[in-house]
Amino acid sequence: MDAATAKTVGDIIGLAGLVLLVPVGWAATRRRMLAPLGVFVFLFVVASQATGLLISPPERGMGDLQKIMYVHVPSAWAFMIAFFIVFVASILYLWRRQVHHDRLAAAAAEAGAVLTALALAQGMIWGKPTWGVWWTPDPRIAFTTVVLMIFAGYIALRAFTDDEDRRARWSAAVGIVGALNVPVVYMSVRWWRTLHQPQSTPSTVDPAYIIGLRLNAFAFLFLLLFLVALRYRAMMADRKADAILEDRALKEDVAHV
Amino acid sequence: MTSGLDLRGIAHRFGRRWVLRGIDARIEPGQVIALTGRNGSGKTTLLRICGTLLRPSRGTGTVFGIDLVKEPGSVRELVGMLAHDAGLYGNLTARENLEFSLRMAGRTPDATAIAGALERVGLKREASDRVSGFSAGMRRRLALARLLLRPPALLLLDEPYASFDVDGIDLVNGFTAGIARAGGIVLVATHDLPRVRPVMDRELRIEGGRFVQAGLEASEPDRFVGAVEEDAGR
Amino acid sequence: MSGQWRMAGDLIMDVSIDETSPRQGMRAEWSRIAAIVWKDLTMERRAKANFNSVAFLAALILLMFAFAIGPDAETLRTAAGGVIWLTVLFSGVLSFNRAYEQELEGGSLDMLVLYPGDRRAIYVGKLIANLTFLLLVEVILLVVAGVLYDLPLLGIALPLSLVVFLGTVGFVALGTFYAAMASRLRAREVLLPLLLFPMLIPLLIASVEATNDLLSGSAMGNVGGWMRLLLVFDVIFVAASVMAFEYVIED
Numbered sequence: 032m033d034a035a036t037a038k039t040v041g042d043i044i045g046l047a048g049l050v051l052l053v054p055v056g057w058a059a060t061r062r063r064m065l066a067p068l069g070v071f072v073f074l075f076v077v078a079s080q081a082t083g084l085l086i087s088p089p090e091r092g093m094g095d096l097q098k099i100m101y102v103h104v105p106s107a108w109a110f111m112i113a114f115f116i117v118f119v120a121s122i123l124y125l126w127r128r129q130v131h132h133d134r135l136a137a138a139a140a141e142a143g144a145v146l147t148a149l150a151l152a153q154g155m156i157w158g159k160p161t162w163g164v165w166w167t168p169d170p171r172i173a174f175t176t177v178v179l180m181i182f183a184g185y186i187a188l189r190a191f192t193d194d195e196d197r198r199a200r201w202s203a204a205v206g207i208v209g210a211l212n213v214p215v216v217y218m219s220v221r222w223w224r225t226l227h228q229p230q231s232t233p234s235t236v237d238p239a240y241i242i243g244l245r246l247n248a249f250a251f252l253f254l255l256l257f258l259v260a261l262r263y264r265a266m267m268a269d270r271k272a273d274a275i276l277e278d279r280a281l282k283e284d285v286a287h288v
Numbered sequence: 289m290t291s292g293l294d295l296r297g298i299a300h301r302f303g304r305r306w307v308l309r310g311i312d313a314r315i316e317p318g319q320v321i322a323l324t325g326r327n328g329s330g331k332t333t334l335l336r337i338c339g340t341l342l343r344p345s346r347g348t349g350t351v352f353g354i355d356l357v358k359e360p361g362s363v364r365e366l367v368g369m370l371a372h373d374a375g376l377y378g379n380l381t382a383r384e385n386l387e388f389s390l391r392m393a394g395r396t397p398d399a400t401a402i403a404g405a406l407e408r409v410g411l412k413r414e415a416s417d418r419v420s421g422f423s424a425g426m427r428r429r430l431a432l433a434r435l436l437l438r439p440p441a442l443l444l445l446d447e448p449y450a451s452f453d454v455d456g457i458d459l460v461n462g463f464t465a466g467i468a469r470a471g472g473i474v475l476v477a478t479h480d481l482p483r484v485r486p487v488m489d490r491e492l493r494i495e496g497g498r499f500v501q502a503g504l505e506a507s508e509p510d511r512f513v514g515a516v517e518e519d520a521g522r
Numbered sequence: 523m524s525g526q527w528r529m530a531g532d533l534i535m536d537v538s539i540d541e542t543s544p545r546q547g548m549r550a551e552w553s554r555i556a557a558i559v560w561k562d563l564t565m566e567r568r569a570k571a572n573f574n575s576v577a578f579l580a581a582l583i584l585l586m587f588a589f590a591i592g593p594d595a596e597t598l599r600t601a602a603g604g605v606i607w608l609t610v611l612f613s614g615v616l617s618f619n620r621a622y623e624q625e626l627e628g629g630s631l632d633m634l635v636l637y638p639g640d641r642r643a644i645y646v647g648k649l650i651a652n653l654t655f656l657l658l659v660e661v662i663l664l665v666v667a668g669v670l671y672d673l674p675l676l677g678i679a680l681p682l683s684l685v686v687f688l689g690t691v692g693f694v695a696l697g698t699f700y701a702a703m704a705s706r707l708r709a710r711e712v713l714l715p716l717l718l719f720p721m722l723i724p725l726l727i728a729s730v731e732a733t734n735d736l737l738s739g740s741a742m743g744n745v746g747g748w749m750r751l752l753l754v755f756d757v758i759f760v761a762a763s764v765m766a767f768e769y770v771i772e773d
Binding site for chain 2: 638
């Protein structure tokens with residue numbers, strides 16, 4: 032496949048992915064669509080990974096090791112989006128004080144943490160044969176590590192705060208402050224160690240890889256949306272069950288201690 | 289001041305346990321209300337909600353026309369509280385504690401007023417002593433002095449008679465009656481109904497998270513219901 | 523209503539309800555902030571134990587690092603920037619929770635949030651008090667580090683104090699913010715660094731790099747860049763914490 036064709040196919044995938052984002056986004060907001068969405072996302076991820084693995088030639092320097100990029104790079108993009116969701120949902124919560132914004136932020140943080148851990152693991156697996164070490168303060172690996180710890184802090188704070196209302200407010204505040212730090216962390220670690228390779232985005236990678244990367248970028252975006260929707264539904268169902276129990280407890284005239 | 293304290297359907301839960309299940313009350317200015325109930329019946333919780341220290345899980349209320357949930361900042365200008373813990377700083381002297389309190393309330397500390405308040409509560413000689421050396425009763429007296437310096441329109445007293453001697457109880461009741469006479473409202477959460485009886489207008493008893501049999505006049509001479517109810521409640 | 527149960531009239535106090543509205547506006551808020559700073563620092567000064575133990579611990583950590591790094595003077599000097607800032611972080615994190623614990627002990631936090639007026643004053647006041655406390659610890663810490671690690675501190679006193687100041691402002695801003703939550707949770711000793719340290723990594727990088735550049739006396743150009751990064755960090759997180767504090771202190 033020559034560069035021009037690859038670029039055209041890549042553009043088509045980009046466009047198709049954006050169009051597909053509409054029904055996927057819609058399905059993520061519908062409770063009944065959750066299961067079909069899961070099946071779709073699973074198939075989409077498998078197909079995208081297979082495409083990435085099969086159609087791209089081994090990289091000159093790294094050989095097949097390069098193919099880890101199809102998991103690493105898309106999951107890194109996806110966790111950035113997850114953090115953005117945490118940021119927006121947290122602001123909405125503090126503004127409107129509605130429970131579902133709080134649960135959305137929490138769901139995005141959990142899904143984001145999973146993807147961050149995935150990106151970090153892939154980065155380390157890639158780092159061992161490439162640099163001879165599992166972990167090195169390479170800007171991207173350092174950045175991913177720090178983001179994972181910020182996500183972990185957010186989740187830990189939620190776990191340690193019992194009162195529901197307080198948990199929502201505190202974690203929203205921490206979510207906002209933490210999300211603000213993400214670009215700052217990114218800038219500082221990049222500035223700190225600029226001697227490593229530039230980022231692997233489609234523009235700097237061989238055109239043959241564009242197709243695999245584009246496909247997987249959307250696959251992981253859909254995966255993120257599905258995971259967020261899944262956790263969100265679960266937490267809202269929990270909330271609903273709690274509300275029913277609360278109401279029942281409120282109606283009973285005898286106080287149960 | 290037309291309307292006093294209005295509580296509408298106030299419910300509060302800690303976790304899944306509803307401490308308050310729907311408190312409704314209309315309290316006119318100039319009244320002293322005794323809040324009674326067993327341990328854990330939600331007296332303190334209700335006081336904290338009235339003082340905006342807790343946001344009720346459900347329901348709301350108004351303090352002299354100002355909404356508790358929507359405008360807690362404005363309610364706080366009207367509220368004074370004598371909580372279970374005095375909320376004093378041990379490493380500051382009595383006088384410094386009062387000065388700090390006035391500064392935080394946006395007032396300029398006035399040395400004569402502070403000296404007057406300290407004298408009133410009987411801590412004149414201890415004015416320059418650090419609070420860490422004070423007994424529980426002296427701390428309560430100092431907390432009372434803090435209220436004297438800025439008499440609130442809504443006074444919330446949580447077990448005000450604990451650790452007070454007879455003199456101290458007269459001080460609390462004198463202040464309570466004074467606030468009521470000046471058109472304020474006093475809520476006294478207490479187990480000790482006989483102590484508050486000389487100054488109270490009504491008893492509101494919390495049972496199962498609600499008020500029961502509200503509105504009896506304190507002046508009914510044959511009323512020793514406090515003790516009787518305590519038994520009936522079990 | 524003057525039954526036999528009523529109180530004797532002469533015991534009733536003459537009370538006039540305080541209806542003067544509190545002073546408002548920026549100046550009033552600053553005087554409230556000043557009250558908190560004065561209160562916190564006065565108490566700190568009287569309970570000398572806190573400052574002394576934190577300062578002593580800082581010196582001790584520096585000494586331990588010196589043993590851990592090894593006897594080579596050159597290695598010590600290269601590591602000095604990192605060691606100094608880690609010591610600052612460890613001694614700081616010990617003092618932040620305490621600033622709220624003293625409020626929680628006697629129920630004074632309730633009183634503090636019950637005052638009318640802007641609750642952000644509480645944050646700013648504690649921020650300034652913590653900053654003063656930590657800057658004083660750092661003076662001692664730097665002197666000890668200068669001796670132990672043989673650092674040419676006198677020659678770079680001015681730019682170094684600027685770096686230390688900028689780094690400490692951002693650190694204390696986030697520390698005071700997170701401690702408002704952590705101090706009220708179980709496992710607060712663990713939770714505070716767990717929340718705080720990942721957030722501080724940009725600050726740590728910038729402070730250590732700037733300090734090392736100053737200590738080695740090379741490439742003065744970089745120091746300015748790192749200081750700008752510290753300044754950006756400070757502005758973002760002082761502003762964000764001031765705005766978010768209201769929601770953290772609410773109950």
